[in-house]
Amino acid sequence: MTMYKNQITCLLGHNGAGKTTLISMLTGMIPASSGDATVNGLSLNGDLNEIRRSLGMCPQHDVLYTELTVQEHLMFYGKIKGYTGKALELEVEQKIVEVGLTEKRHVYSNELSGGMKRKLSLAIALLGDSKIVFLDEPTSGMDPYSRRSSWEIIMNNRYNRIVVLTTHFMDEADILGDRIAIMAEGELRCCGSSLFLKNRYGAGYNFSLVKTDHCNTPALIDFVQTHIGDDVKVLSNVGTEISFQLPLDCSHLFGKMFAELDLQLDMLGVLSYETDPTTDKKKLAGGGAYKLTDHAPSSPLTMFLIHFVALFKKRFRSAKRDKRVVIFGTVLPIVFLVLGIALLKGSSLNRNDPVIQLSSDKFPLKSDTPLPVLCQSDWLCDSVNQIATAKAQTFTGIESPVYPSSTPSVFGVQYANISGTDANGFCLRAGEEIFKRGYGKVDAPVQGQYGGYVLMGDSKTRSFGYNLAVNTSALHASIVYKAMMDEALYRTITSNSNVKLTCSDAPLPLTDATKIMFTTIVSFTTSVFVVLAFAYFTASVVPYLVNEKPPSHNSKHQQLVSGVSLPAFWVSNFAWDLLLYSVPCVFGLLAIYLFDITPFTGRECTSCTATPFAALIVVFVLFGFAIIGFCYVLSYLFVDSASSQTYIIMINVLFGTILMTTSVILDIMDSTKDINATLKFIWRLSPLFCVGNGLNSISLITIKIALGLLKKDTSAFSTSVCGWEIAYLAMEAVLFPLIAIGIDYALSFPKIKAKITKDPQVEDGPYEVDEDVQKEQDRVASGAADKDAVVMKNLRKVYKGGKVGVVNLSLALPKGECF
Numbered sequence: 001m002t003m004y005k006n007q008i009t010c011l012l013g014h015n016g017a018g019k020t021t022l023i024s025m026l027t028g029m030i031p032a033s034s035g036d037a038t039v040n041g042l043s044l045n046g047d048l049n050e051i052r053r054s055l056g057m058c059p060q061h062d063v064l065y066t067e068l069t070v071q072e073h074l075m076f077y078g079k080i081k082g083y084t085g086k087a088l089e090l091e092v093e094q095k096i097v098e099v100g101l102t103e104k105r106h107v108y109s110n111e112l113s114g115g116m117k118r119k120l121s122l123a124i125a126l127l128g129d130s131k132i133v134f135l136d137e138p139t140s141g142m143d144p145y146s147r148r149s150s151w152e153i154i155m156n157n158r159y160n161r162i163v164v165l166t167t168h169f170m171d172e173a174d175i176l177g178d179r180i181a182i183m184a185e186g187e188l189r190c191c192g193s194s195l196f197l198k199n200r201y202g203a204g205y206n207f208s209l210v211k212t213d214h215c216n217t218p219a220l221i222d223f224v225q226t227h228i229g230d231d232v233k234v235l236s237n238v239g240t241e242i243s244f245q246l247p248l249d250c251s252h253l254f255g256k257m258f259a260e261l262d263l264q265l266d267m268l269g270v271l272s273y274e275t276d277p278t279t280d281k282k283k284l285a286g287g288g289a290y291k292l293t294d295h296a297p298s299s300p301l302t303m304f305l306i307h308f309v310a311l312f313k314k315r316f317r318s319a320k321r322d323k324r325v326v327i328f329g330t331v332l333p334i335v336f337l338v339l340g341i342a343l344l345k346g347s348s349l350n351r352n353d354p355v356i357q358l359s360s361d362k363f364p365l366k367s368d369t370p371l372p373v374l375c376q377s378d379w380l381c382d383s384v385n386q387i388a389t390a391k392a393q394t395f396t397g398i399e400s401p402v403y404p405s406s407t408p409s410v411f412g413v414q415y416a417n418i419s420g421t422d423a424n425g426f427c428l429r430a431g432e433e434i435f436k437r438g439y440g441k442v443d444a445p446v447q448g449q450y451g452g453y454v455l456m457g458d459s460k461t462r463s464f465g466y467n468l469a470v471n472t473s474a475l476h477a478s479i480v481y482k483a484m485m486d487e488a489l490y491r492t493i494t495s496n497s498n499v500k501l502t503c504s505d506a507p508l509p510l511t512d513a514t515k516i517m518f519t520t521i522v523s524f525t526t527s528v529f530v531v532l533a534f535a536y537f538t539a540s541v542v543p544y545l546v547n548e549k550p551p552s553h554n555s556k557h558q559q560l561v562s563g564v565s566l567p568a569f570w571v572s573n574f575a576w577d578l579l580l581y582s583v584p585c586v587f588g589l590l591a592i593y594l595f596d597i598t599p600f601t602g603r604e605c606t607s608c609t610a611t612p613f614a615a616l617i618v619v620f621v622l623f624g625f626a627i628i629g630f631c632y633v634l635s636y637l638f639v640d641s642a643s644s645q646t647y648i649i650m651i652n653v654l655f656g657t658i659l660m661t662t663s664v665i666l667d668i669m670d671s672t673k674d675i676n677a678t679l680k681f682i683w684r685l686s687p688l689f690c691v692g693n694g695l696n697s698i699s700l701i702t703i704k705i706a707l708g709l710l711k712k713d714t715s716a717f718s719t720s721v722c723g724w725e726i727a728y729l730a731m732e733a734v735l736f737p738l739i740a741i742g743i744d745y746a747l748s749f750p751k752i753k754a755k756i757t758k759d760p761q762v763e764d765g766p767y768e769v770d771e772d773v774q775k776e777q778d779r780v781a782s783g784a785a786d787k788d789a790v791v792m793k794n795l796r797k798v799y800k801g802g803k804v805g806v807v808n809l810s811l812a813l814p815k816g817e818c819f
Contacts (some may be wrong), residue, residue: 001181001191008158010177011166018186019166020060023134026164027057039132039162056130058138060166062117064109070120071096071105074127081128095123098153100146114141122150126157133157135165139172151176171276198248205251206235207244207275213814215269217242223268227257239816246275307564311572318544325580328645329540333533333584340529341591343522353507358476360484363450372452374430380455380464402429411435423456427467430454450474451481479503524664524696531656531692533584534627535649541577541631542648547641566748570741574628581624589620599699612698615716615726619694622729626687627652629736636743656688663693684728687736694725762798764807777810785812790819 003009011019024030026037028048037044039051064073074092083091096105099119104112109120122138135154139147154163154176167173173180174194181191190197209220217237225232228250235243246254254275261273319325363369375381402425407416410432418425434452450471457464466485470477480503487501548556559569592600593613601613634651638644663683666676683689701721704710710720717723769777779785780793795809813819 001188003162003164004179005162006159007178008154008163008165008176010173010180011164011183012168012170012173012177012180013166013183014168017168017183019183020136021186022183023057023136023164023166027055027134028052051132054129054131056125056127056133058118058121058125058133058135060136060140062109062121064117064120066108066110069106069108070101070112073109073120074123077124077127081130083128091127095127098126099123100149115143115146118142119146119150122153126153130161132162133164135163137166137168139167139169147172204248205246205275207246207273209242209273210271211240211242212269212271220268220270223261223264224257227260228253239818240271240814241818303563304565304568307568308572308575311559311564311568312576315544315573315576319576319580324645325540325544328536329580330583332536334587336529336533336536337584337588337591340526340533341588341595341597343526343529355507356476356505358480358483358503358505360450360480362476362480363474369450372434372449373455374433374453375455376426376457377459379459380457402426423465423467426456427454431469450477453481453485476505479505524660526699527660527692527696528657530588530695531660531688532653533588534623534688534691535652535656537581537584538627538631538648538652539645540580541628542635542638543641543645545573545632545635546638546644560748566741566744570632570737570744573632574737577628577631578624581628585620585624589617592616599702600695612701612716615698615722616695618717618726619691619698619722619729622726622733623687623691625733626690626729626736629733629738629740630687632740633736633743635740652686652688655686656692659683659686659689660692660696663689664696680724684724685732687729687732690725690729690732694722694729697722697725762802762804764804767807776812780810780812788812789815789817 011022013019021030025032026039026044028044028051032044040054042051044051065076068076071092074095075088078088078091096102099122101116101119101123104116109117112120118138118141122135125133125135125138138154139150142150151172154165157163165176167176177194179191179193180197182189182197190200192200207224211217211220220242221232221234224244228246231247231250233245235245237243261268261270265271360366360369373381401419403418406418407414408418408428409415410428415428418428451474452469454467454469455464456466468478468481468485470481474480483501483503487499490501491497491499548554556569560566591597599612600616601611631648634648635644638647663676663680666672666679680693684693698716698721701710701714701716705712705714714720717726780791785791790811790813792809792811795806795811797805799805
């Protein structure tokens with residue numbers, strides 16, 4: 001097909017006919033599988049960039065920047081199209097005035113109504129000297145007045161341009177299109193002017209009349225047939241409207257019929273009438289009156305179950321598309337539960353340290369560790385030769401005096417008062433020799449040595465002493481090398497080379513106070529990980545509910561007005577969230593049982609009348625019911641689903657981890673124990689505090705019984721353990737869901753909602769009231785319309801900014817009327 005300059009070509013077709021796909025190919029948004037198109041002689045396949053220099057487009061869905069105002073949008077696109085300075089300002093001002101957005105020029109795009117956004121998109125498309133303009137359903141979402149003003153804008157801007165417009169409204173195509181191309185199933189079915197298509201495919205005229213309550217329908221039908229002929233067909237006669245199909249060739253008879261009809265409106269019972277050409281499409285669509293089939297009303301239980309199943313499936317499909325639900329609802333809680341359980345399982349803080357046998361075998365080279373032995377004389381080395389290992393090296397030759405001066409310089413350090421015969425001088429000289437001779441430098445560096453000996457003695461009295469040099473990086477080196485020397489001396493004295501001395505490190509057992517402290521630390525840390533796990537779970541509950549009720553679409557309201565009951569809505573959501581919670585809950589309980597986390601399984605608590613594991617199961621189960629209801633209540637605080645995910649985690653971490661930490665600190669100090677006991681009754685209103693404090697108490701029951709801090713027959717369900725937490729969770733499991741549903745019920749009553757969100761008082765200015773409007777207001781005010789199906793009396797809405805949306809509307813709609 002060919003599209004011409006100075007003309008508007010309308011692509012007409014139903015949804016899915018291929019209109020948007022065609023425009024997307026012509027603008028280069030998607031590539032064509034085959035074929036080509038030319039724009040002013042330029043090929044779409046080869047000259048797309050050149051074509052785009054003179055192209056304007058209004059897409060089907062608005063592509064606007066939320067951070068830019070109306071004027072900033074036009075300035076931005078004006079600069080892209082090459083406008084600068086005064087020319088840009090004039091072009092932007094002209095388009096703002098032209099599309100009627102003068103009062104909204106400084107308003108951000110996300111604050112505009114749907115119709116205003118379409119106007120802005122239209123202005124962007126027409127901005128500048130675009131030679132070809134594509135408008136994809138430019139008037140969708142506009143009110144009738146805005147549609148007609150947009151039609152005028154489009155028609156006024158067609159000159160010197162090729163305008164291609166898509167629509168599925170026949171009246172819009174009829175008014176705007178110089179040529180109309182009808183598409184169906186991706187194919188072009190016909191193309192031509194409106195008159196050409198009507199003459200070729202038209203089925204006549206559609207003549208519709210609105211009847212009064214006392215309308216004489218047979219007389220009205222006879223009236224039309226008398227003036228037009230027997231070819232008149234009654235298309236529909238439903239409620240207060242009757243429609244006729246009139247032949248295409250009888251338009252010359254309309255004038256006389258309309259003149260007489262105007263004179264007999266009251267007698268025939270007609271309020272108004274209209275006529276318009278119809279096409280084959282309308283002929284096929286209008287087949288006559290529809291008959292409503294009566295169905296037996298379903299029972300409340302049946303309807304509840306139908307709604308429940310449908311809403312539950314909706315949650316399931318939504319979760320499949322949004323992977324964050326799975327991550328926050330199951331994966332992250334399981335990760336934190338694993339960390340907490342691993343910490344409790346692997347911790348050895350509250351266990352006595354084992355006895356450690358000390359020997360040189362603990363060093364990297366074991367018994368081959370280099371061991372320098374420096375002797376003042378040979379007989380000293382012979383005395384202790386039993387100590388020498390395979391790698392040990394000894395030397396002699398340190399004669400007395402060791403230094404010729406009492407102020408020797410060793411490695412650049414000047415020493416004073418060093419005697420040539422005392423131990424200090426000899427030890428200093430021995431250290432110097434170790435480094436100079438590089439003991440162990442072949443097999444192991446000097447720093448690989450962990451101990452050494454410097455022996456001094458008197459050969460006459462056969463007495464000697466020694467200094468032990470120790471590498472302090474080895475924790476037990478001093479003990480090991482002292483034992484080795486003692487063993488060598490004992491072997492020498494007894495002449496028994498089989499003598500073996502051993503030494504060990506046996507730490508003192510933990511005191512009861514230390515055990516309590518260490519167990520408390522580990523149990524508390526584990527409880528923190530559990531609280532964090534379930535805090536992340538809440539991030540899968542709240543965002544979905546918040547996303548159901550944003551002002552932009554409010555799908556929850558749509559479901560409720562479509563017949564869904566509040567119990568069905570909340571119970572289906574509760575069932576899904578409970579199912580999601582059961583995954584980390586069951587995983588955590590199974591992990592604790594299978595890995596035998598004894599503080600929770602209670603297998604070491606042989607005297608407990610109720611096992612800690614049974615209490616743990618009850619806490620976990622009740623917590624699921626309580627935390628879901630708690631999240632439902634908190635969901636009313638948010639309007640943005642993205643931010644709610646972050647804030648709900650922060651809130652629950654605050655109510656769980658921080659409160660629990662504060663409680664533990666207060667419980668440690670004797671001066672604040674009583675205050676903490678009182679505060680717990682308030683803090684237990686948080687389900688996360690209950691589960692954290694409950695787990696902490698359960699994990700300590702075994703050791704407290706063993707140390708006599710609790711009686712041996714103490715039950716895990718007693719108030720001294722986690723009885724209060726279980727009681728609170730049971731109460732919250734019922735209370736919080738009821739509060740959430742109660743708030744929803746309260747907000748469903750307009751009077752209550754109006755008091756919560758009170759609108760400002762605004763005085764109305766003087767305005768003229770149409771005669772028919774006044775009659776309708778008087779009819780409603782007098783009570784004559786009380787039996788009508790819908791009655792509106794002085795309906796009014798004032799927004800927070802003071803803008804009056806609805807001004808004292810009084811209107812009544814009788815049953816059977818399509819308003």
